[in-house]
Amino acid sequence: MGFDKEKIIRDFPILNREIKPGKRLVYLDSTATSQKPEVVIEAMNDYYRLYNANIHRGVHTLAEEATAMYEQSRVKVQKFINARSHKEIVFTRNATEAINLVAFTWGRQNLDAGDVVVLTEMEHHSNLVPWQMLAAEKNLRLEFIPVTENGELDLLELPALLNLKPKLFCFTHMSNVLGTINPAKELISNAHKAGAVVLVDGAQSVPHFAVDVVDLDADFYVFSAHKMLGPTGIGVLYGKENLLNNMPPFLGGGDMIKKVQLRTFKPNDLPHKFEAGTPAIAEAIGLGAAVDYLAAIGMDHVLAHEKELTAYGLEKIAPLEHLKIFGKDITNKGGVIAFEMDIAHPHDVAQILDMQGVAVRAGHHCAMPLHEKFHIPATTRASFYIYNTKEDIDKLVEGLQIVIDMFG
Amino acid sequence: MGFDKEKIIRDFPILNREIKPGKRLVYLDSTATSQKPEVVIEAMNDYYRLYNANIHRGVHTLAEEATAMYEQSRVKVQKFINARSHKEIVFTRNATEAINLVAFTWGRQNLDAGDVVVLTEMEHHSNLVPWQMLAAEKNLRLEFIPVTENGELDLLELPALLNLKPKLFCFTHMSNVLGTINPAKELISNAHKAGAVVLVDGAQSVPHFAVDVVDLDADFYVFSAHKMLGPTGIGVLYGKENLLNNMPPFLGGGDMIKKVQLRTFKPNDLPHKFEAGTPAIAEAIGLGAAVDYLAAIGMDHVLAHEKELTAYGLEKIAPLEHLKIFGKDITNKGGVIAFEMDIAHPHDVAQILDMQGVAVRAGHHCAMPLHEKFHIPATTRASFYIYNTKEDIDKLVEGLQIVIDMFG
Amino acid sequence: MDDFYRELIVERYKNPVYKGELDPHDFSYEDENPLCGDHIHIDVRVDEDNKVTEAAFSGHGCAISQASADLLLESIIGKSLEEVKHFSKEDVLDLLGIELGPVRLKCALLSLKVLKAGIYGVGELDEDLV
Amino acid sequence: MDDFYRELIVERYKNPVYKGELDPHDFSYEDENPLCGDHIHIDVRVDEDNKVTEAAFSGHGCAISQASADLLLESIIGKSLEEVKHFSKEDVLDLLGIELGPVRLKCALLSLKVLKAGIYGVGELDEDLV
């Protein structure tokens, strides 16, 4: 369908919401979670109203329809990120669980005392804490690519870190605070040369630009549906088939088994081996609809639209007094602008913006170490997606002017 | 609202579905997953259409509304099972994940080589495999309460098993195949006297009768929303506060932390400590609506209705030729009838019933060891819930007569 | 009555033509579908040109799995092993003359899976290869 | 303008009356809200009847947390510690004169939490106790 701005806005019922009398919602918090188009909501309603059933083991019509739709969503996701096989797509609750799954299975199996894991200083807590927990259990050594003053990975440090022969390298494809889009392909290729397995946190990339896991040659790639127009309650772990095949199962229970006796079990084939219990069926179907919607627009259009908004936003916000943009000059920046104001705390900024109907996020954005590094406890963050417009940014700037008038 | 049969049926849009021309859906597979009333579907739609946002960290209106609704659902669940505090209610993906959570945290922390874990022969795979995995890792000894010919727990064996001083005892409150409702309170009290911690699999009990975790004195109690009129993608772990407090966290990531530095983190308070990453927000809200709906009907009415249907079903099915009911004479039986036919495989039975619009399940129902014990590879299972009627059972019997005519 | 359980399937299930065992045989194989307990064992005899001369199956399971085994063996008599290797999912469905959902498909294809695994002499055949 | 950021709050945030440190003091305590980095330290002096004679806070954070600390300290001067123990969430909200969502509530209540923890002499106070 291409990028039809007006149609897109009509597709999101929530954008009609009045936040305060006369103040329509201006949603600038898509990095936390995106809004959902009506087609995604309706895909799940259809499941619940027309063919709700448990999957995989049922012979009756509803069960067969539900199974087919669930598995079709898997194939849609596979195609969307260009994976080689549907067996490489494991449904999890969210990106966080996907990372933990790798830590609990591949990590426990392959990492031993003294092994080095390389991360970066710009990681989201979800790509830090699982490795800290594993490091504590196994006595691993965690090392970090620093972030430059500018807000980019300091790649000059990379060779030294790779020289430590890390077994694993985990990094975010795009920072959820700075907006930095990291050079994933180059990072992966260097890490592979050093012998590391690579996990990419794609929570902020898959929603916003085209991702090809084969071209990137990522070993593991994770993301969440709720940030890409899909429902809450479902995320994705992509893993290369041979890696997934050699990993032990994660959670035990129904569906992940082939055969069970009282004291032993035989795990199921991929991808079911990693999906224990009744999965998020409606949610998988919703994610399938979200993928269809994004694919119809075209991820290149999505990215172009966000780049345009980001450029416009930076231009409009930069001149404001008392305001400093976090990561302003990043070369390759996605649709995220975080900033501090020396006169007002981010919570106050966010609340005053909310009174204008403008929804932004304030806090550490689950990236405390990054904030600590720059000695800022919290920032205010505005982020953009397909349904945002330049008028939204104008509203943001008006709101910031009110903050300045009040606290300045 | 009490038990208004006609209103209840109107509340479930799927019951209007025609499975084959002229064959309306007769849904007898609620043990696998229940259907959802319109109010549950609409509660989730309202979230997505009116106040969709990520929770806990947001200051803007949508985030505050979403957080309030999410946490209100937790309180609804707390009240529904009469837990002492909302801190004792942890949202998981499903009952299966809840059991695994306990195995990975409490289990890993408290069980050591040689320790005994007592289970039963009627457990669902989800309450077997996690313990098998832990037993393999830790060298635990798994012991099982046998099932009698009749389909009940052989409680004569209990004292000998408790004499082994098990550290943990896990059992299902109600069998998803036989329908046996186990004497949970008595089992728990005996196990406590022997010094065991007790986990109850409530996947089939919470949907069908009143459960009071304090009266039962269960240490852990788990269930799934999708079997109790709620959505897929969310389940519940109830745990006593002091147990949960002393357990290490499970998955690492956003929301489960209080503070994160590059190499260390401090876990959050209960219940957030166990909820890593963006949770199933819409699903929690849907579960809250399901709990409201069940509470308005009254769980005693729900149970009475199901007992009536089960008695009627047993009476109508028993005389059929070539058919043997699995667990017919169970003293305290919930709304589940599983059976074998000596002339036709359960898959054929289910498929022929499906041609009449009657949805039943065929297979091992994730209870292979139970089937193995009785030397039957698979059974056909019909199960009842609030929206079923005696006419549904008549349709089932008509369908079974067709099977007999065809294969007899 | 319903075209699904075509008379042919019920008939072949009740009175299979190729049920039995062959001893000696040139190869044999067996497998099961743990989901429903279907179990199929197949024995095959071939001539010097590797053409199937005789085949028999034993085991138990649903009407679909048993009838499809019976129909499959009937259709391979006289064919070369090379030809049998090219038998596909669609060929089996054509024999049965019905459409099947994903769960029942596994029942229908069990015999083909067993047969091919026997021919290739492999342990367990990936489902995708059928 | 908007009644939320009542003039009072912005005024007290910009020009707090009770900001500072007391040395010596009878007790002091501090805590933070890691979510937003709010940090409050409170020093209190009491007389022989355990009535608060002087109080001061230091730290940093949002307008709500700072203004509520300032207003809270103002309102406890002259009160006995027993009375201060009975200060509730509602009392603080009354001082601020606004309604708050769950996240901002934590900002507003941080000073009360610190104050009570200081009085009780405990390590970290359960949020429920505030």
Ligand SMILES: Cc1ncc(COP(=O)(O)O)c(C=O)c1O
């Ligand atoms: C007794 C019992 N326990 C556990 C489960 C697992 O529930 P879920 O698949 O929702 O995790 C089920 C569901 O089939 C069940 O019937």
Ligand SMILES: Cc1ncc(COP(=O)(O)O)c(C=O)c1O
């Ligand atoms: C970069 C990044 N990684 C991981 C996550 C975690 O996603 P989820 O909470 O859906 O698991 C997020 C979401 O905030 C993120 O922005």
